Amino acid sequence: DVKVTQSSRYLVKRTGEKVFLECVQDMDHENMFWYRQDPGLGLRLIYFSYDVKMKEKGDIPEGYSVSREKKERFSLILESASTNQTSMYLCASSSYRDEQYFGPGTRLTVT
Amino acid sequence: SQQGEEDPQALSIQEGENATMNCSYKTSINNLQWYRQNSGRGLVHLILIRSNEREKHSGRLRVTLDTSKKSSSLLITASRAADTASYFCALEWDKIIFGKGTRLHILP
Known part of the structure:
Protein backbone atom coordinates (compact mmCIF):
# COMPACT_ATOMS: atom_id res chain seq x y z
CA ASP A 1 0.00 0.00 0.00
CA VAL A 2 1.07 3.52 -0.74
CA LYS A 3 1.97 5.40 2.34
CA VAL A 4 2.29 9.15 2.69
CA THR A 5 3.34 10.30 6.12
CA GLN A 6 3.46 13.78 7.58
CA SER A 7 5.74 14.72 10.42
CA SER A 8 3.06 15.95 12.83
CA ARG A 9 -0.71 15.61 13.20
CA TYR A 10 -1.03 18.72 15.34
CA LEU A 11 1.30 21.66 15.65
CA VAL A 12 1.08 24.92 17.58
CA LYS A 13 3.49 27.71 16.73
CA ARG A 14 3.86 31.36 17.60
CA THR A 15 3.63 34.23 15.15
CA GLY A 16 6.97 34.88 13.50
CA GLU A 17 8.37 31.39 14.05
CA LYS A 18 9.86 29.40 11.19
CA VAL A 19 7.83 26.26 10.65
CA PHE A 20 8.82 23.08 8.83
CA LEU A 21 6.23 20.56 7.69
CA GLU A 22 7.66 17.37 6.29
CA CYS A 23 6.10 14.79 4.02
CA VAL A 24 7.51 11.42 3.02
CA GLN A 25 6.14 8.93 0.50
CA ASP A 26 7.28 5.37 -0.03
CA MET A 27 6.05 4.62 -3.56
CA ASP A 28 8.79 6.27 -5.64
CA HIS A 29 6.28 8.80 -6.98
CA GLU A 30 7.58 11.59 -9.16
CA ASN A 31 4.98 14.14 -8.11
CA MET A 32 4.42 15.65 -4.69
CA PHE A 33 2.01 18.35 -3.61
CA TRP A 34 1.22 20.60 -0.66
CA TYR A 35 -2.32 21.87 -0.07
CA ARG A 36 -4.07 23.75 2.64
CA GLN A 37 -7.69 23.06 3.49
CA ASP A 38 -9.94 25.65 5.08
CA PRO A 39 -13.69 25.48 5.78
CA GLY A 40 -15.69 26.69 2.81
CA LEU A 41 -12.62 27.03 0.60
CA GLY A 42 -11.84 23.41 -0.15
CA LEU A 43 -8.29 22.39 -0.98
CA ARG A 44 -5.95 25.00 -2.37
CA LEU A 45 -2.65 24.11 -3.96
CA ILE A 46 0.36 25.81 -2.40
CA TYR A 47 3.32 24.23 -4.22
CA PHE A 48 4.01 21.11 -6.20
CA SER A 49 7.03 19.27 -7.52
CA TYR A 50 7.41 16.95 -10.48
CA ASP A 51 10.99 15.95 -9.75
CA VAL A 52 13.82 16.25 -7.27
CA LYS A 53 15.00 19.82 -6.79
CA MET A 54 12.12 21.02 -8.91
CA LYS A 55 9.22 23.13 -7.62
CA GLU A 56 6.30 24.98 -9.08
CA LYS A 57 4.01 27.53 -7.47
CA GLY A 58 0.42 26.62 -6.99
CA ASP A 59 -2.46 29.00 -6.42
CA ILE A 60 -1.44 30.39 -3.02
CA PRO A 61 2.37 30.27 -2.65
CA GLU A 62 2.76 33.57 -0.81
CA GLY A 63 4.32 33.13 2.61
CA TYR A 64 5.49 29.58 1.85
CA SER A 65 8.51 27.90 0.34
CA VAL A 66 9.33 24.26 -0.35
CA SER A 67 12.29 21.96 -0.59
CA ARG A 68 12.68 18.67 -2.40
CA GLU A 69 16.22 17.37 -1.98
CA LYS A 70 15.24 13.71 -2.23
CA LYS A 71 12.54 12.07 -4.32
CA GLU A 72 10.63 10.72 -1.35
CA ARG A 73 10.61 13.87 0.76
CA PHE A 74 8.85 17.20 0.20
CA SER A 75 9.05 19.88 2.85
CA LEU A 76 6.84 22.93 3.28
CA ILE A 77 8.39 25.90 5.03
CA LEU A 78 6.64 28.85 6.60
CA GLU A 79 9.42 31.40 6.85
CA SER A 80 7.60 33.59 9.39
CA ALA A 81 4.35 32.07 10.54
CA SER A 82 1.29 34.29 10.71
CA THR A 83 -2.15 33.71 12.19
CA ASN A 84 -3.73 33.55 8.72
CA GLN A 85 -1.66 30.44 8.08
CA THR A 86 -3.60 28.54 10.71
CA SER A 87 -5.02 25.69 8.67
CA MET A 88 -5.01 21.99 7.85
CA TYR A 89 -2.04 21.15 5.62
CA LEU A 90 -2.24 18.12 3.37
CA CYS A 91 0.57 16.50 1.46
CA ALA A 92 0.00 14.20 -1.52
CA SER A 93 2.02 12.21 -4.01
CA SER A 94 1.28 10.64 -7.38
CA SER A 95 2.75 9.11 -10.47
CA TYR A 96 2.48 11.11 -13.65
CA ARG A 97 -1.12 12.26 -14.16
CA ASP A 98 -2.44 9.57 -11.91
CA GLU A 99 -4.44 9.50 -8.70
CA GLN A 100 -3.05 11.31 -5.70
CA TYR A 101 -2.37 9.64 -2.36
CA PHE A 102 -2.82 11.91 0.61
CA GLY A 103 -1.21 11.98 4.01
CA PRO A 104 -3.27 12.31 7.19
CA GLY A 105 -2.74 16.07 7.39
CA THR A 106 -1.15 18.45 9.87
CA ARG A 107 -3.42 20.82 11.74
CA LEU A 108 -1.31 23.92 12.32
CA THR A 109 -2.35 26.61 14.76
CA VAL A 110 -0.42 29.87 14.79
CA THR A 111 -1.00 31.98 17.87
CA SER B 1 -9.67 30.63 -14.14
CA GLN B 2 -10.15 26.88 -14.04
CA GLN B 3 -12.04 25.63 -11.05
CA GLY B 4 -14.22 22.68 -10.26
CA GLU B 5 -17.65 23.69 -9.06
CA GLU B 6 -19.52 20.99 -7.19
CA ASP B 7 -23.28 20.97 -6.99
CA PRO B 8 -25.03 20.71 -4.60
CA GLN B 9 -22.90 22.07 -1.76
CA ALA B 10 -24.75 19.79 0.67
CA LEU B 11 -27.04 16.81 0.30
CA SER B 12 -29.02 14.74 2.80
CA ILE B 13 -30.69 11.50 1.74
CA GLN B 14 -32.14 8.42 3.38
CA GLU B 15 -30.02 5.32 3.67
CA GLY B 16 -30.60 3.11 0.66
CA GLU B 17 -31.34 5.96 -1.72
CA ASN B 18 -29.03 7.02 -4.54
CA ALA B 19 -26.93 10.17 -4.27
CA THR B 20 -25.85 12.24 -7.24
CA MET B 21 -23.40 15.10 -7.19
CA ASN B 22 -22.07 17.12 -10.07
CA CYS B 23 -18.90 18.93 -11.02
CA SER B 24 -18.61 21.58 -13.71
CA TYR B 25 -15.49 23.21 -15.09
CA LYS B 26 -14.43 25.80 -17.63
CA THR B 27 -11.52 24.70 -19.80
CA SER B 28 -10.08 21.52 -21.26
CA ILE B 29 -8.77 18.86 -18.90
CA ASN B 30 -6.68 15.69 -19.14
CA ASN B 31 -8.63 13.88 -16.49
CA LEU B 32 -11.13 14.39 -13.70
CA GLN B 33 -10.88 12.67 -10.36
CA TRP B 34 -13.28 12.20 -7.47
CA TYR B 35 -12.13 11.98 -3.85
CA ARG B 36 -13.88 11.34 -0.55
CA GLN B 37 -13.02 12.77 2.85
CA ASN B 38 -14.62 11.32 5.96
CA SER B 39 -14.78 13.36 9.13
CA GLY B 40 -11.38 13.33 10.76
CA ARG B 41 -9.74 11.35 7.97
CA GLY B 42 -7.64 12.17 4.97
CA LEU B 43 -8.72 12.26 1.37
CA VAL B 44 -9.15 8.99 -0.44
CA HIS B 45 -9.18 8.63 -4.21
CA LEU B 46 -12.39 7.10 -5.64
CA ILE B 47 -12.29 7.22 -9.43
CA LEU B 48 -10.22 8.80 -12.19
CA ILE B 49 -11.87 9.36 -15.57
CA ARG B 50 -9.81 10.49 -18.53
CA SER B 51 -10.97 13.05 -21.06
CA ASN B 52 -11.53 10.39 -23.73
CA GLU B 53 -13.75 8.31 -21.43
CA ARG B 54 -17.46 8.83 -20.87
CA GLU B 55 -18.31 6.54 -17.98
CA LYS B 56 -16.56 4.50 -15.29
CA HIS B 57 -17.79 2.22 -12.55
CA SER B 58 -16.31 1.10 -9.27
CA GLY B 59 -18.56 -0.94 -7.01
CA ARG B 60 -21.52 1.28 -6.09
CA LEU B 61 -19.92 4.31 -7.73
CA ARG B 62 -20.61 5.50 -11.25
CA VAL B 63 -18.89 8.49 -12.78
CA THR B 64 -19.79 10.14 -16.06
CA LEU B 65 -17.92 12.79 -17.99
CA ASP B 66 -19.40 15.03 -20.67
CA THR B 67 -16.58 17.07 -22.17
CA SER B 68 -18.96 18.98 -24.46
CA SER B 79 -26.23 4.63 -0.01
CA ARG B 80 -24.95 3.56 3.41
CA ALA B 81 -24.21 5.42 6.62
CA ALA B 82 -20.50 5.01 5.88
CA ASP B 83 -20.94 7.10 2.71
CA THR B 84 -21.44 10.19 4.88
CA ALA B 85 -18.49 12.34 3.84
CA SER B 86 -17.40 15.26 1.72
CA TYR B 87 -16.81 14.53 -1.94
CA PHE B 88 -14.44 16.54 -4.09
CA CYS B 89 -13.82 16.65 -7.80
CA ALA B 90 -10.31 17.45 -8.98
CA LEU B 91 -9.42 18.67 -12.45
CA GLU B 92 -6.06 17.79 -13.95
CA TRP B 93 -4.46 19.58 -16.89
CA ASP B 94 -1.02 21.13 -16.41
CA LYS B 95 -1.73 21.14 -12.69
CA ILE B 96 -4.54 19.93 -10.48
CA ILE B 97 -7.35 21.97 -8.95
CA PHE B 98 -9.86 20.74 -6.38
CA GLY B 99 -13.40 21.98 -6.01
CA LYS B 100 -14.90 23.04 -2.69
CA GLY B 101 -16.76 19.78 -2.26
CA THR B 102 -20.24 18.40 -1.66
CA ARG B 103 -21.13 17.40 1.90
CA LEU B 104 -23.20 14.22 1.80
CA HIS B 105 -25.15 13.11 4.86
CA ILE B 106 -26.87 9.73 4.90
CA LEU B 107 -29.85 9.64 7.25
CA PRO B 108 -30.63 6.36 9.08
Whole structure:
Protein backbone atom coordinates (compact mmCIF):
# COMPACT_ATOMS: atom_id res chain seq x y z
CA ASP A 1 0.00 0.00 0.00
CA VAL A 2 1.07 3.52 -0.74
CA LYS A 3 1.97 5.40 2.34
CA VAL A 4 2.29 9.15 2.69
CA THR A 5 3.34 10.30 6.12
CA GLN A 6 3.46 13.78 7.58
CA SER A 7 5.74 14.72 10.42
CA SER A 8 3.06 15.95 12.83
CA ARG A 9 -0.71 15.61 13.20
CA TYR A 10 -1.03 18.72 15.34
CA LEU A 11 1.30 21.66 15.65
CA VAL A 12 1.08 24.92 17.58
CA LYS A 13 3.49 27.71 16.73
CA ARG A 14 3.86 31.36 17.60
CA THR A 15 3.63 34.23 15.15
CA GLY A 16 6.97 34.88 13.50
CA GLU A 17 8.37 31.39 14.05
CA LYS A 18 9.86 29.40 11.19
CA VAL A 19 7.83 26.26 10.65
CA PHE A 20 8.82 23.08 8.83
CA LEU A 21 6.23 20.56 7.69
CA GLU A 22 7.66 17.37 6.29
CA CYS A 23 6.10 14.79 4.02
CA VAL A 24 7.51 11.42 3.02
CA GLN A 25 6.14 8.93 0.50
CA ASP A 26 7.28 5.37 -0.03
CA MET A 27 6.05 4.62 -3.56
CA ASP A 28 8.79 6.27 -5.64
CA HIS A 29 6.28 8.80 -6.98
CA GLU A 30 7.58 11.59 -9.16
CA ASN A 31 4.98 14.14 -8.11
CA MET A 32 4.42 15.65 -4.69
CA PHE A 33 2.01 18.35 -3.61
CA TRP A 34 1.22 20.60 -0.66
CA TYR A 35 -2.32 21.87 -0.07
CA ARG A 36 -4.07 23.75 2.64
CA GLN A 37 -7.69 23.06 3.49
CA ASP A 38 -9.94 25.65 5.08
CA PRO A 39 -13.69 25.48 5.78
CA GLY A 40 -15.69 26.69 2.81
CA LEU A 41 -12.62 27.03 0.60
CA GLY A 42 -11.84 23.41 -0.15
CA LEU A 43 -8.29 22.39 -0.98
CA ARG A 44 -5.95 25.00 -2.37
CA LEU A 45 -2.65 24.11 -3.96
CA ILE A 46 0.36 25.81 -2.40
CA TYR A 47 3.32 24.23 -4.22
CA PHE A 48 4.01 21.11 -6.20
CA SER A 49 7.03 19.27 -7.52
CA TYR A 50 7.41 16.95 -10.48
CA ASP A 51 10.99 15.95 -9.75
CA VAL A 52 13.82 16.25 -7.27
CA LYS A 53 15.00 19.82 -6.79
CA MET A 54 12.12 21.02 -8.91
CA LYS A 55 9.22 23.13 -7.62
CA GLU A 56 6.30 24.98 -9.08
CA LYS A 57 4.01 27.53 -7.47
CA GLY A 58 0.42 26.62 -6.99
CA ASP A 59 -2.46 29.00 -6.42
CA ILE A 60 -1.44 30.39 -3.02
CA PRO A 61 2.37 30.27 -2.65
CA GLU A 62 2.76 33.57 -0.81
CA GLY A 63 4.32 33.13 2.61
CA TYR A 64 5.49 29.58 1.85
CA SER A 65 8.51 27.90 0.34
CA VAL A 66 9.33 24.26 -0.35
CA SER A 67 12.29 21.96 -0.59
CA ARG A 68 12.68 18.67 -2.40
CA GLU A 69 16.22 17.37 -1.98
CA LYS A 70 15.24 13.71 -2.23
CA LYS A 71 12.54 12.07 -4.32
CA GLU A 72 10.63 10.72 -1.35
CA ARG A 73 10.61 13.87 0.76
CA PHE A 74 8.85 17.20 0.20
CA SER A 75 9.05 19.88 2.85
CA LEU A 76 6.84 22.93 3.28
CA ILE A 77 8.39 25.90 5.03
CA LEU A 78 6.64 28.85 6.60
CA GLU A 79 9.42 31.40 6.85
CA SER A 80 7.60 33.59 9.39
CA ALA A 81 4.35 32.07 10.54
CA SER A 82 1.29 34.29 10.71
CA THR A 83 -2.15 33.71 12.19
CA ASN A 84 -3.73 33.55 8.72
CA GLN A 85 -1.66 30.44 8.08
CA THR A 86 -3.60 28.54 10.71
CA SER A 87 -5.02 25.69 8.67
CA MET A 88 -5.01 21.99 7.85
CA TYR A 89 -2.04 21.15 5.62
CA LEU A 90 -2.24 18.12 3.37
CA CYS A 91 0.57 16.50 1.46
CA ALA A 92 0.00 14.20 -1.52
CA SER A 93 2.02 12.21 -4.01
CA SER A 94 1.28 10.64 -7.38
CA SER A 95 2.75 9.11 -10.47
CA TYR A 96 2.48 11.11 -13.65
CA ARG A 97 -1.12 12.26 -14.16
CA ASP A 98 -2.44 9.57 -11.91
CA GLU A 99 -4.44 9.50 -8.70
CA GLN A 100 -3.05 11.31 -5.70
CA TYR A 101 -2.37 9.64 -2.36
CA PHE A 102 -2.82 11.91 0.61
CA GLY A 103 -1.21 11.98 4.01
CA PRO A 104 -3.27 12.31 7.19
CA GLY A 105 -2.74 16.07 7.39
CA THR A 106 -1.15 18.45 9.87
CA ARG A 107 -3.42 20.82 11.74
CA LEU A 108 -1.31 23.92 12.32
CA THR A 109 -2.35 26.61 14.76
CA VAL A 110 -0.42 29.87 14.79
CA THR A 111 -1.00 31.98 17.87
CA SER B 1 -9.67 30.63 -14.14
CA GLN B 2 -10.15 26.88 -14.04
CA GLN B 3 -12.04 25.63 -11.05
CA GLY B 4 -14.22 22.68 -10.26
CA GLU B 5 -17.65 23.69 -9.06
CA GLU B 6 -19.52 20.99 -7.19
CA ASP B 7 -23.28 20.97 -6.99
CA PRO B 8 -25.03 20.71 -4.60
CA GLN B 9 -22.90 22.07 -1.76
CA ALA B 10 -24.75 19.79 0.67
CA LEU B 11 -27.04 16.81 0.30
CA SER B 12 -29.02 14.74 2.80
CA ILE B 13 -30.69 11.50 1.74
CA GLN B 14 -32.14 8.42 3.38
CA GLU B 15 -30.02 5.32 3.67
CA GLY B 16 -30.60 3.11 0.66
CA GLU B 17 -31.34 5.96 -1.72
CA ASN B 18 -29.03 7.02 -4.54
CA ALA B 19 -26.93 10.17 -4.27
CA THR B 20 -25.85 12.24 -7.24
CA MET B 21 -23.40 15.10 -7.19
CA ASN B 22 -22.07 17.12 -10.07
CA CYS B 23 -18.90 18.93 -11.02
CA SER B 24 -18.61 21.58 -13.71
CA TYR B 25 -15.49 23.21 -15.09
CA LYS B 26 -14.43 25.80 -17.63
CA THR B 27 -11.52 24.70 -19.80
CA SER B 28 -10.08 21.52 -21.26
CA ILE B 29 -8.77 18.86 -18.90
CA ASN B 30 -6.68 15.69 -19.14
CA ASN B 31 -8.63 13.88 -16.49
CA LEU B 32 -11.13 14.39 -13.70
CA GLN B 33 -10.88 12.67 -10.36
CA TRP B 34 -13.28 12.20 -7.47
CA TYR B 35 -12.13 11.98 -3.85
CA ARG B 36 -13.88 11.34 -0.55
CA GLN B 37 -13.02 12.77 2.85
CA ASN B 38 -14.62 11.32 5.96
CA SER B 39 -14.78 13.36 9.13
CA GLY B 40 -11.38 13.33 10.76
CA ARG B 41 -9.74 11.35 7.97
CA GLY B 42 -7.64 12.17 4.97
CA LEU B 43 -8.72 12.26 1.37
CA VAL B 44 -9.15 8.99 -0.44
CA HIS B 45 -9.18 8.63 -4.21
CA LEU B 46 -12.39 7.10 -5.64
CA ILE B 47 -12.29 7.22 -9.43
CA LEU B 48 -10.22 8.80 -12.19
CA ILE B 49 -11.87 9.36 -15.57
CA ARG B 50 -9.81 10.49 -18.53
CA SER B 51 -10.97 13.05 -21.06
CA ASN B 52 -11.53 10.39 -23.73
CA GLU B 53 -13.75 8.31 -21.43
CA ARG B 54 -17.46 8.83 -20.87
CA GLU B 55 -18.31 6.54 -17.98
CA LYS B 56 -16.56 4.50 -15.29
CA HIS B 57 -17.79 2.22 -12.55
CA SER B 58 -16.31 1.10 -9.27
CA GLY B 59 -18.56 -0.94 -7.01
CA ARG B 60 -21.52 1.28 -6.09
CA LEU B 61 -19.92 4.31 -7.73
CA ARG B 62 -20.61 5.50 -11.25
CA VAL B 63 -18.89 8.49 -12.78
CA THR B 64 -19.79 10.14 -16.06
CA LEU B 65 -17.92 12.79 -17.99
CA ASP B 66 -19.40 15.03 -20.67
CA THR B 67 -16.58 17.07 -22.17
CA SER B 68 -18.96 18.98 -24.46
CA LYS B 69 -20.83 20.28 -21.41
CA LYS B 70 -17.69 20.37 -19.29
CA SER B 71 -19.34 18.48 -16.50
CA SER B 72 -19.07 15.26 -14.54
CA SER B 73 -21.38 13.45 -12.17
CA LEU B 74 -20.76 11.01 -9.35
CA LEU B 75 -23.57 8.59 -8.54
CA ILE B 76 -23.53 6.53 -5.36
CA THR B 77 -26.15 3.81 -5.44
CA ALA B 78 -27.82 2.18 -2.43
CA SER B 79 -26.23 4.63 -0.01
CA ARG B 80 -24.95 3.56 3.41
CA ALA B 81 -24.21 5.42 6.62
CA ALA B 82 -20.50 5.01 5.88
CA ASP B 83 -20.94 7.10 2.71
CA THR B 84 -21.44 10.19 4.88
CA ALA B 85 -18.49 12.34 3.84
CA SER B 86 -17.40 15.26 1.72
CA TYR B 87 -16.81 14.53 -1.94
CA PHE B 88 -14.44 16.54 -4.09
CA CYS B 89 -13.82 16.65 -7.80
CA ALA B 90 -10.31 17.45 -8.98
CA LEU B 91 -9.42 18.67 -12.45
CA GLU B 92 -6.06 17.79 -13.95
CA TRP B 93 -4.46 19.58 -16.89
CA ASP B 94 -1.02 21.13 -16.41
CA LYS B 95 -1.73 21.14 -12.69
CA ILE B 96 -4.54 19.93 -10.48
CA ILE B 97 -7.35 21.97 -8.95
CA PHE B 98 -9.86 20.74 -6.38
CA GLY B 99 -13.40 21.98 -6.01
CA LYS B 100 -14.90 23.04 -2.69
CA GLY B 101 -16.76 19.78 -2.26
CA THR B 102 -20.24 18.40 -1.66
CA ARG B 103 -21.13 17.40 1.90
CA LEU B 104 -23.20 14.22 1.80
CA HIS B 105 -25.15 13.11 4.86
CA ILE B 106 -26.87 9.73 4.90
CA LEU B 107 -29.85 9.64 7.25
CA PRO B 108 -30.63 6.36 9.08
